[in-house]
Amino acid sequence: MNKKILFLILLIFLQACSSQTHQEQRVLSQSPKEIVSDSKERTDIQSTSQELSPEKTTNTVIITAEGFTPRTITVNDGEDVTWINKDSQEHWPASAVHPLHNNYPEPGGCVGSKFDACKGLTTNGQFVFTFAQRGEWFYHDHLHPANTGSVIVR
Ligand SMILES: [Cu+2]
Numbered sequence: 786m787n788k789k790i791l792f793l794i795l796l797i798f799l800q801a802c803s804s805q806t807h808q809e810q811r812v813l814s815q816s817p818k819e820i821v822s823d824s825k826e827r828t829d830i831q832s833t834s835q836e837l838s839p840e841k842t843t844n845t846v847i848i849t850a851e852g853f854t855p856r857t858i859t860v861n862d863g864e865d866v867t868w869i870n871k872d873s874q875e876h877w878p879a880s881a882v883h884p885l886h887n888n889y890p891e892p893g894g895c896v897g898s899k900f901d902a903c904k905g906l907t908t909n910g911q912f913v914f915t916f917a918q919r920g921e922w923f924y925h926d927h928l929h930p931a932n933t934g935s936v937i938v939r
Contacts, residue, residue, distance in 0.1 A: 845869060846934065848876045848906070848926070853934035862919055862938055868902070868912045875905030876932075878912055881923035883930040889922050900924065 844866045847854045853868075860866060868878045880889040880900040887897030894901035902912040905928055916922070916938040926932040 843867065846878075847871050848878070850874065852926070852929075852932040853878075856934045857921075857937060858934075859937040859939060860916060863915065863917060864938075865913050865915050866936055868906065868914075870906040870908055870910045873908055875907055875910075875928055877905045877927035878902045878924055878934075879927045881925055881933070883925050883927065886927070888924075890918055902927075 842860075842864070844858055844860045844864055846858055846866060846868045848868055848870045850872050858866060868876075870876045879886045879894075879896065879902060880898045882888055885897045886894065886901050889898040889900035891899040893899035895903040900914055900916075900922060906912055916936060919938045921935050921937045923933060923935045925934075
């Protein structure tokens, strides 16, 4: 009699355990789908924000053997300008006046001001500079000083 009751309790316990594992398994098999759909939503949000981001203007000056294009670029105070070398030869944007490079009023860089690539840019090489001073800043190509340009910061 006692053994029968024990056996019954054991049986009930085992059943309860197995049904619990079933539920757990179901939860486990469901959750990856939830994760997938969740990450899909996240990528949707990301792609939407990427579509909205072109509000930020990119100020780019292309360097070729002929010089800087555009020769004069106008940007807002605090914006970046990116120079990209599209020539096979190296080019080195730097503040006027060659060879002092000291027209731009922020100290630093390697010669006379912070506005200086400090090296020749190789093909597809880039130089990014943030303009924090208003004015028209003339610059040149230190390796081809006849090539000049200017940045108007308003
Ligand atoms: Cu120079």
